[in-house]
Amino acid sequence: MLSYISAKEAAERWNISRRRVAILCSENRIDGAMMVGNMWIIPSNAEKPIDKRTLRYENERKFTLKPFVKWVGGKGQLIGELEKMLPSNGDKVLTKYCEPMVGGGALLFNVLSKYDFAELYIGDINPELINAYNVIKKNVEELISRLQEMQMVFLPMDENGRKFYYYSVRDKFNSVVLAAETAVEKAAYFIFLNKTCFNGLYRVNRKGQFNVPMGAYKNPTICDKENLLNISKALQNVTIVCGDYSLSKEFIDKNTFVYIDPPYRPISETSGFTSYNADVFDDDEQIRLARFIDEINKSGAKIVLRKKNKELKVYGFTNVF
Numbered sequence: 001m002l003s004y005i006s007a008k009e010a011a012e013r014w015n016i017s018r019r020r021v022a023i024l025c026s027e028n029r030i031d032g033a034m035m036v037g038n039m040w041i042i043p044s045n046a047e048k049p050i051d052k053r054t055l056r057y058e059n060e061r062k063f064t065l066k067p068f069v070k071w072v073g074g075k076g077q078l079i080g081e082l083e084k085m086l087p088s089n090g091d092k093v094l095t096k097y098c099e100p101m102v103g104g105g106a107l108l109f110n111v112l113s114k115y116d117f118a119e120l121y122i123g124d125i126n127p128e129l130i131n132a133y134n135v136i137k138k139n140v141e142e143l144i145s146r147l148q149e150m151q152m153v154f155l156p157m158d159e160n161g162r163k164f165y166y167y168s169v170r171d172k173f174n175s176v177v178l179a180a181e182t183a184v185e186k187a188a189y190f191i192f193l194n195k196t197c198f199n200g201l202y203r204v205n206r207k208g209q210f211n212v213p214m215g216a217y218k219n220p221t222i223c224d225k226e227n228l229l230n231i232s233k234a235l236q237n238v239t240i241v242c243g244d245y246s247l248s249k250e251f252i253d254k255n256t257f258v259y260i261d262p263p264y265r266p267i268s269e270t271s272g273f274t275s276y277n278a279d280v281f282d283d284d285e286q287i288r289l290a291r292f293i294d295e296i297n298k299s300g301a302k303i304v305l306r307k308k309n310k311e312l313k314v315y316g317f318t319n320v321f
């Protein structure tokens with residue numbers, strides 16, 4: 001004989017709220033659930049329905065997004081590890097995604113390709129990078145036509161022609177001030193330089209001037225139209241902020257997955273790559289970041305921090321898995 005349990009018992013068994021059980025019943029998501037009087041009863045052998053709110057929907061997506069710039073620290077190969085940290089179901093639902101040091105967005109674009117977060121926040125201190133995100137979001141067609149034009153001129157040139165063209169774009173990038181009227185132009189220069197400069201580096205001198213020399217790519221893709229169009233669609237739902245990571249505090253709560261991938265701490269003044277902007281991410285910055293992580297950890301957010309040795313440090317995940 002079929003036995004039933006109350007919504008309260010189901011809520012306890014499945015570790016979700018009674019309200020959630022009622023919603024699942026009213027959406028016909030629990031086979032055999034019935035309303036008796038004003039209460040739901042549920043067959044005692046019913047299984048907890050998969051939560052569709054953060055469910056992967058890989059099959060429904062028609063495209064895979066790729067970062068639109070190459071970025072130091074943007075480790076595509078870590079994606080597999082990071083993905084294991086993303087929840088696929090359960091009542092400890094993570095509905096929000098936050099990446100306050102987004103850089104090239106290696107994880108972001110993977111997430112946007114596969115997951116359906118209700119709210120997303122990305123930020124970075126680099127105004128040129130954030131301008132490019134904003135232009136792709138709001139003005140992608142114009143950006144594409146500028147990039148196509150640059151690609152058409154640059155690719156057929158010989159080495160000397162390319163050099164001349166590259167350094168003239170670099171000069172324009174450094175002399176045009178970023179403002180609403182120049183946003184598209186600046187984003188086009190920014191992406192062009194990223195695709196054609198040495199190793200896709202973004203490095204500025206003390207005056208904030210981009211100073212990376214030309215790279216040696218034979219046939220760089222300067223305009224990936226399809227990817228840019230797809231990114232533009234996906235960004236419509238994303239809040240994009242230019243500024244310090246601490247601005248994301250307001251956004252972060254217990255339903256938020258936070259991924260933090262800070263710049264490396266420089267080992268010495270001259271060692272390797274140190275700065276994405278004129279300010280270096282030194283020991284004081286590391287301490288400030290540690291305090292920030294402590295603070296957001298208190299909110300119950302699920303945090304993944306990428307450490308210098310490429311390990312991932314996780315906070316707040318105990319209840320999710």
Ligand SMILES: C[S@@+](CC[C@H](N)C(=O)[O-])C[C@H]1O[C@@H](n2cnc3c(N)ncnc32)[C@H](O)[C@@H]1O
Nearest residue numbers: 071073074101103104105106125244245261276
């Ligand atoms: C290691 S990179 C992030 C790479 C990123 N995960 C990717 O996939 O490309 C670190 C980023 O932090 C940004 N950054 C540095 N200081 C920052 C700050 N105080 N607030 C926000 N972003 C900052 C840099 O501009 C850089 O883009």
